[in-house]
Amino acid sequence: MSFSLNEMEATAKRATRGAGYSWGQAEEASKAARWLCAQGMDGAGALARLLTLGLASDLAAHRPRQVDGPWQGDGDLCPLSAGPLLSDCAHLLKTGPVELQAVVSPALLLPFAANAARVLKSCISIEIDGVRAVTDGDHLAAPDILPITARRVTVSQGVAPDVPRNRHTRAQPTLDDWAVLNRFAHRTYAPATEESRLLGAGAGLSDND
Template sequence: MSYALNEVEATAKRAARGAGYDWGLSEEAAKATRWLCAQGLDGAAVLAGLLEAGYAAELSAHVPQSLDGSWSAQAPLCPLATGAAISDCAARLQDAPLSLGQVSQPAMILPFAAMAARQLDACVTVECEGFQAVTDGAALHCVGDLPDAAARLTIRAAGSLSNRYPTHTRAEPEEAAWAVLNRFAHKTYAPATEESRLLGAGAGLSDND
């Protein structure tokens, strides 16, 4: 199935919230998922993999313990919380590369690297073993396969884009991943009450005939 990017963004936001992230990170998740899809990547599958990991339940264990030196946590880093911190610390990339410890779904870091690139008005390169991505904030080019987890991720203000991915206005997520997002999104819906059921039925108990 093909979906408009607006629909992808809205579903991703509800799904992240349904998984337990606060509204702020849910908004970040939505924008990041949309950006990945606009680059032709399956952002829905990336987000689905992250949400199923259940990091939101104990997020404090998955955020950088310190923003000095190499960033690491008690458990694999959550790319949403870590990505938001990268955006806040973008200026540091002008002085030295940023090294991250074990990161889950590192593809979700790419939209935040793009935000940093826009702030710096320069290309940003994200790389781990067997994979490299370069973004200027608007476009992206990747070499290698996107892993589900990275033991070490390096982000630097460097690189150039000679072969940009074409941008997309619609997304075609994996059916299973889209189902996962909708399952989490469903948790944000208020349960039906007798009153809401009657209102939804139109006339309710009244008879206008």
């Protein structure tokens, strides 16, 4: 399947909201998914896997309890909570690495690490259970497949990406992942009323024959 990045972003935003996240987090998620897709990564799959976990029902348990020392929550960390915090706390990387423990769908941290790179005007290295990615904010060097979950993610200042990934202008989600996103997105649509059904039917109850 192939969709424009705008279509990917719009669907991701509605899907995240439909999964129970705030509109603000939905905005963050949609931009993150789009950024990954633009880097040729599976942004749709990363987001679809996250939304199916249902973390939005108790987000307080899935955000970092503190930023001094390893970041961890009462449950697995949600990248839509930990990622924006990483971007906001980019200054912490000036004094050393930031470690996050037990992160689900960690690929979604990469766009927020890219934000941190732009803030610091420095390259950022993200190591996900030993698998390394590097971004300068615009470009990304990373393998095609990253761990689905991570026991430990280490974020630090690094060197420029050796071989950046080719940029993409379209998203290429799988049929299953796209269906998941649309299923969640459908929850944001207002249920049809009798009036809207009549308006959508064109002639309504009139008989022009």
